[in-house]
Amino acid sequence: MNNTAAPASDKHDYDLKEEMRLAQTSKRKTCMRHCKRFWWIYLIAFVCIVVLVVCLVIFVAVPNIAQDKINDAELEVVSIAVSQTQSESYTLEINSIIHSDGSTSATIDPFDGVIYLEDLEPHTPFVRVHFPQTSAAERQEITLREDVHIEDMDAFTTFTTWVVNNETLRLTVEGKTRVKTSGLSRKYDVDFKKTVEVAGFNKLRGAEIVEEESRISLAAQEGEPNFRGVAVIPNPSVISLDIGNVTFSNSVGATAVGSLSIDDLQLLPGNNTVNVSAVMDQITLIGLASSPEFCEDGTLPFTLRGDTVVNHGQSLSYFADALASADITVNVDVATLAQESLNITLSCPGEGGGLDLPSLLGGLLGQG
Numbered sequence: 370m371n372n373t374a375a376p377a378s379d380k381h382d383y384d385l386k387e388e389m390r391l392a393q394t395s396k397r398k399t400c401m402r403h404c405k406r407f408w409w410i411y412l413i414a415f416v417c418i419v420v421l422v423v424c425l426v427i428f429v430a431v432p433n434i435a436q437d438k439i440n441d442a443e444l445e446v447v448s449i450a451v452s453q454t455q456s457e458s459y460t461l462e463i464n465s466i467i468h469s470d471g472s473t474s475a476t477i478d479p480f481d482g483v484i485y486l487e488d489l490e491p492h493t494p495f496v497r498v499h500f501p502q503t504s505a506a507e508r509q510e511i512t513l514r515e516d517v518h519i520e521d522m523d524a525f526t527t528f529t530t531w532v533v534n535n536e537t538l539r540l541t542v543e544g545k546t547r548v549k550t551s552g553l554s555r556k557y558d559v560d561f562k563k564t565v566e567v568a569g570f571n572k573l574r575g576a577e578i579v580e581e582e583s584r585i586s587l588a589a590q591e592g593e594p595n596f597r598g599v600a601v602i603p604n605p606s607v608i609s610l611d612i613g614n615v616t617f618s619n620s621v622g623a624t625a626v627g628s629l630s631i632d633d634l635q636l637l638p639g640n641n642t643v644n645v646s647a648v649m650d651q652i653t654l655i656g657l658a659s660s661p662e663f664c665e666d667g668t669l670p671f672t673l674r675g676d677t678v679v680n681h682g683q684s685l686s687y688f689a690d691a692l693a694s695a696d697i698t699v700n701v702d703v704a705t706l707a708q709e710s711l712n713i714t715l716s717c718p719g720e721g722g723g724l725d726l727p728s729l730l731g732g733l734l735g736q737g
Contacts, residue, residue, distance in 0.1 A: 434473070436559050438505060442469040444542065444563035448638070452611040453516075456683040459611075461496065462514040471507030475550045478502060480561065482544025485524075486531060487564050492541070495524040500544065500561075522687065529691040532608055535569035568606040570636070572695045575603040578645070580702050585651060585710040594646035600631070600699070602641045610636045612688050613680025617673040617697070619647065621657055626650050629673060655715065658703040664717035667704020673697040 445466040453460040479502045483494035496517055503509050519525050531538045541564045547556040583598025612634040619626050627649035634643060658667045675692020678685040707713040 439559050446565050448607050450609040454611050454680050458518050461517045465511045467509040473505050475505040478547045480544045480546035487539035487541040493524045495528040526687040526690050529687050530694050533570050533691045533695050536571040538569050539566050573697045576699050578701045580705050585706050596647040596649050600645045604636045615678050616676045618676050620672050621669050659715045667715050668702045671699045
């Protein structure tokens with residue numbers, strides 16, 4: 370029988386593995402005893418972590434998400450109407466649409482906001498308005514209508530002036546409100562700020578007198594209208610203004626030629642057809658139309674500048690100043706009007722004598 374002893378190295382490896390096994394077992398038992406003894410500490414720590422995470426979500430993540438949703442939404446202005454205008458008040462109606470991705474169900478509280486011209490600093494509000502409660506729907510239509518007392522006349526006059534003169538203008542709506550998301554009872558403070566670009570009246574470019582429906586009269590008494598006609602005034606904007614009775618001073622170049630009036634002027638989006646009347650210096654007009662500068666076609670470039678505006682018996686300085694700031698140009702074919710209304714043919718100097726004064730005086734005597 371061969372009794373060969375195990376190698377010393379094998380015995381050493383076995384002892385090392387056994388020691389490691391015993392050590393691991395001891396560590397597990399020690400850990401288990403520690404957990405059994407201090408389990409409440411670990412539970413409290415776990416609860417604290419959960420509470421911290423929930424608080425971060427409720428007080429940080431959700432408000433940030435709500436604000437981001439407000440920031441990402443787009444405001445579309447469908448129409449702005451200023452009506453029932455008086456010296457210190459008017460009725461404002463704004464129809465708009467808020468577009469969002471609709472991914473979040475939330476309710477936005479009603480709030481008081483301001484509107485100001487974005488491109489004019491300091492940002493002074495020209496109106497304060499109350500916005501109704503809205504939702505975070507993908508398409509939310511908003512209509513507000515309220516009677517407005519003009520708190521800052523200078524700011525409102527600046528707004529109407531920008532509307533009359535500019536091709537486009539940017540309006541900013543700003544206010545603070547609260548949002549409640551679905552599933553949470555808490556409401557979160559958010560800032561609502563949207564800037565939109567709308568078309569202005571662009572100095573009423575394209576306004577014209579309809580010669581076929583306009584007439585010059587030589588029989589009018591002094592101070593009474595001696596011109597009556599029809600004008601078409603374009604409004605390329607979504608803004609409507611209930612202006613009232615307007616008087617314009619008229620000139621051709623540096624030469625004053627009279628005044629023009631439009632009663633009950635309302636500028637609605639699109640083309641506005643209105644009746645006009647004027648007290649004109651007819652001799653001066655016919656002389657200008659027969660002058661070398663204008664006699665080729667007898668068309669005069671009238672410059673209209675707002676003078677007075679009265680509505681409901683009240684003077685409206687905010688419209689008068691706005692219209693006074695704009696040189697509105699209207700081309701009028703005076704030669705055609707003279708021919709059709711007075712049977713006077715205008716021509717250039719040297720071509721039939723230019724201004725036909727005998728015919729003019731004869732017409733005056735015949736109609737007087």
